Amino acid sequence: MRLLAALAIACVAAAVAATAQAAPSPSDLEAELVCPTCKTTLDQSDAPIARRMKQIIRTRLAEGATEQQIKDELVSQFGPAVLAEPPKSGFDLLAWLLPLALLGAGAVGVGAIAWGWSRRRGEPDLAEAVDPELERRLDAELERFDG
Amino acid sequence: MTGRVQRVGQAIALIGVAALLALLVWKVAFGREEGAADELAKGKDVAAPAFTLDRLDTDGELGIDDLKGKAVVVNFWASWCIPCRDEAPVLQQTFERYRDRGLVVLGIDVNDFRKDARGFMDEHGITYPVVYDGKGSTVGKWGVTGFPETFFVDRSGQLVGERISGPVDIERNREAFERGVALALGSNQ
Numbered sequence: 001m002r003l004l005a006a007l008a009i010a011c012v013a014a015a016v017a018a019t020a021q022a023a024p025s026p027s028d029l030e031a032e033l034v035c036p037t038c039k040t041t042l043d044q045s046d047a048p049i050a051r052r053m054k055q056i057i058r059t060r061l062a063e064g065a066t067e068q069q070i071k072d073e074l075v076s077q078f079g080p081a082v083l084a085e086p087p088k089s090g091f092d093l094l095a096w097l098l099p100l101a102l103l104g105a106g107a108v109g110v111g112a113i114a115w116g117w118s119r120r121r122g123e124p125d126l127a128e129a130v131d132p133e134l135e136r137r138l139d140a141e142l143e144r145f146d147g
Numbered sequence: 148m149t150g151r152v153q154r155v156g157q158a159i160a161l162i163g164v165a166a167l168l169a170l171l172v173w174k175v176a177f178g179r180e181e182g183a184a185d186e187l188a189k190g191k192d193v194a195a196p197a198f199t200l201d202r203l204d205t206d207g208e209l210g211i212d213d214l215k216g217k218a219v220v221v222n223f224w225a226s227w228c229i230p231c232r233d234e235a236p237v238l239q240q241t242f243e244r245y246r247d248r249g250l251v252v253l254g255i256d257v258n259d260f261r262k263d264a265r266g267f268m269d270e271h272g273i274t275y276p277v278v279y280d281g282k283g284s285t286v287g288k289w290g291v292t293g294f295p296e297t298f299f300v301d302r303s304g305q306l307v308g309e310r311i312s313g314p315v316d317i318e319r320n321r322e323a324f325e326r327g328v329a330l331a332l333g334s335n336q
Contacts, residue, residue, distance in 0.1 A: 036258040048227035079282035
């Protein structure tokens with residue numbers, strides 16, 4: 001029984017490893033690259049240059065080129081704007097970090113305001129809340145009641 | 148106090164939304180880069196926008212400023228552009244016909260693979276200088292709206308004549324092409 005379980009785990013692990021190392025498909029790359037004339041991703045473009053780029057991608061994949069190699073080659077021809085996502089290095093890293101930083105700052109701001117509100121609600125300022133005239137009448141009534 | 152904080156928060160949110168809306172309106176109304184072709188169409192004196200790019204016909208770089216003193220026919224093209232095939236022989240003939248009078252045809256290959264562009268040049272026997280602009284960095288400055296497109300630059304570096312959209316020397320623009328060449332050369336033939 002233990003042997004069977006070990007075999008099953010080994011099969012699953014092998015399948016996961018095989019999936020992780022699988023060669024990129026042309027459609028994966030086409031969704032990550034932009035047509036330089038129409039500015040949409042290659043998978044959504046039928047422009048002549050997009051068709052040519054798809055052809056080059058298929059040829060290079062068949063030759064065994066990696067995803068990164070193909071992207072580098074296309075960037076050397078058409079510039080970094082050919083990438084649908086900005087690179088995660090150098091100045092372009094800002095495009096990834098800035099939205100996260102703004103989101104974090106927003107969350108901190110909202111949290112601080114909510115905390116401030118909840119604190120004020122927990123400690124009501126009675127002096128400000130009760131009308132002095134009402135307070136005077138209340139004291140008078142209480143005195144009359146006691147008397 | 149709470150009410151005041153709320154009002155300040157609402158005001159900040161409203162200002163933010165208004166600023167974003169204003170940015171959107173500005174971008175739609177004025178955000179488009181006005182290229183040299185638009186200025187030329189308004190009848191203004193326009194200097195040919197500068198660039199320096201790698202050559203495809205030989206090693207090294209070439210810019211429009213390097214051609215001061217020459218009449219230049221600037222042709223934007225790409226190997227994947229079908230009408231560019233039709234006009235290639237006309238541009239080559241123009242170069243051969245007027246080169247002794249100081250005219251240069253300068254091809255700018257845009258959004259293309261270098262290898263494909265060189266194949267196109269071999270196929271059509273192109274001997275005039277061609278530079279490579281894979282990123283399309285010249286397109287906005289010149290106001291190019293499609294391929295092919297042709298401009299004429301006189302010996303002082305000013306744009307002359309009119310921009311020709313589409314292949315040159317067809318029925319529709321033969322006159323404009325010949326006039327552009329003549330103006331670039333500094334003659335009124």
